[in-house]
Structures are given as C-alpha cells and as structure tokens.
Amino acid sequence: MKKHNFLAALLFVLPALLIYCFYFVYPIPASAYYSLFRWNGISPQKLYLGFGNWVKLVQDELFWKSLTNNLILVVASIVIQLPMALALGLLISSQLRGARLFKLLYFIPMMLSAVAIGITWKFIYEPNFGLLNGGLRLFGLDSLARGWLGEPRLALAAVIATICWQFIPFYMVIFAAALAGIPQELLEAAYIDGASPAVSFFRITLPLLRNTIRTAAILSLTGSLKYFGLIYVMTEGGPDHATELLATYMYKQAFTGFRMGYGSTVAVFMFLISFLLTVLVLRLGKREAVYA
Numbered sequence: 001m002k003k004h005n006f007l008a009a010l011l012f013v014l015p016a017l018l019i020y021c022f023y024f025v026y027p028i029p030a031s032a033y034y035s036l037f038r039w040n041g042i043s044p045q046k047l048y049l050g051f052g053n054w055v056k057l058v059q060d061e062l063f064w065k066s067l068t069n070n071l072i073l074v075v076a077s078i079v080i081q082l083p084m085a086l087a088l089g090l091l092i093s094s095q096l097r098g099a100r101l102f103k104l105l106y107f108i109p110m111m112l113s114a115v116a117i118g119i120t121w122k123f124i125y126e127p128n129f130g131l132l133n134g135g136l137r138l139f140g141l142d143s144l145a146r147g148w149l150g151e152p153r154l155a156l157a158a159v160i161a162t163i164c165w166q167f168i169p170f171y172m173v174i175f176a177a178a179l180a181g182i183p184q185e186l187l188e189a190a191y192i193d194g195a196s197p198a199v200s201f202f203r204i205t206l207p208l209l210r211n212t213i214r215t216a217a218i219l220s221l222t223g224s225l226k227y228f229g230l231i232y233v234m235t236e237g238g239p240d241h242a243t244e245l246l247a248t249y250m251y252k253q254a255f256t257g258f259r260m261g262y263g264s265t266v267a268v269f270m271f272l273i274s275f276l277l278t279v280l281v282l283r284l285g286k287r288e289a290v291y292a
Helices: 002-025 027-034 052-059 061-093 099-106 114-125 131-138 152-180 184-192 197-208 210-225 229-234 246-256 260-291
Strands: none
Touching (some): 027 260, 061 099, 061 152, 061 210, 099 152, 114 131, 197 210, 246 260
C-alpha cells in the first residue's frame, strides 16, 4: 500500500520535477560542457579548446570589471537592503496606526516587473525632465543635478538605489513574518525586568532572527550575483561598462556576440562563485551558532 502511494505521489510530482531538471539542473553540466568549446550557438561545428576559454577569462579586463561591479552590488545589497528591511519589518509589526496600510503600499514594488521598474526609474533619472533633477532644481539645488545614468561614476550607485527600492519590501515581509513568530512572553519578561526596547532588541529579538538573517543574506547574495533584468533595461551595462555585471556580460557574449562557449564559461563561473559564497555564509552561520 505504501509503495502504491509513493508511486501515485511520484506521478503527480513528475511533471514539475522534469521541468525543474530541464530548466534548472541540466543547464549546469551543459554550460560546463560548452565552456570547453569555441561555438557560436548555431553551427553544428564546435572547436574544442579545453581550458582555453578559462585562460581567456582570466585575462579579460571586462570580465574583472563585471565581477568587481557584481561584488559591489552584493555588498551594497546586504548592507543596505537587510538593515532597512529589518527596520521596516519592525515598523509594520508594531501596533502603530496605519502599519498595515504602509505594508501594502511599500510592497507594491515587488508586484511590478523589472522592465516596468527600469523604464520608470529611467524617467526619474532623466537629466533634463526627470523627477529627481526636477526636484533638486525646485529646491534650488541645481548644482546637484546630474546625468545619473550617463556618468560612469554615478551610474552604478543609481542602479543600486533602484534595486534596493525594488527588493527591500521582499526582505521586509520575511523579517515581519519572523518577528511574528517571536514569543511575546520573552519581550514582556524583559520589559518587566526593566530592559529598555534597545536592550530587548539586541539581546532577544536579534539573536532569535539569526537564521532569518542568514537566509535573507543568502537570497540577497545569490540574487545579486545573477541580477540581469533591471540593469539591462536601464543601462545595458553602460556607460563605458560602469554597470556591467556578470549576467549582462554573459548575455552579450553568448547571445549578442554569438560566443556561446565563452558565455558558458562566464555562466559556470557565476554558478561556482554563487555556490562557494553560499557555502561560506552557511559555515559562518553554523560557527556563530556553536559559539553562541
């Protein structure tokens, strides 16, 4: 009977499992295989290079530029998004009037597509008629008006600000759900013992959120390393590759330049660095749990 139930369950799960394997599991070994060849993605002929693409990758200045930008995005996403999301999570979890309405309004960015957000913020950053420069001029701050997406030294920061605006609500909901699971008895006992709200937060709330923070950090890390849509809509990696990321560089190599082998090499590197950084975060989290 148990075997019959297992087979029945497997049949129900099989379609989704096949789709998952085809779109998420199979591309990993396939990309590793293609990285060994020079191939345009169309011709049946492939030239075997061995690790030639990897040697080229190490010597590619644009690749290192893309990796540097990606690491900046990773650090900025974790340092900016998670603390702000935690603060907003505390706000909407409180009994303040209007907290539920605020939660609904602030979650709107997560319901919009990356294309819609990218186009909207391109208009906001537009140097002549954009909302940002218009607001600066309105308050007499004309000297601060800039071509935000057109200046290499400002473009990456402008795009990071947009990404944070888009994803902070996602982590806000995660933290709000975790905060709702903290027993109120602990906080009430701390209050009775004379602990201030700040002491209660750092001594009770924050330690209990350790696993949630680690999960949010992993999601932010992996998401930042493979980020593509909004960057491509807003800048396409420009100006002068100032906002080039590994994902946009991989796309250009594989699908614009028809260098599928080299693009696959970049993709495999993205997978490896995501995997290694995720393992590192998990190991650090376990080490903290041991010493806690």
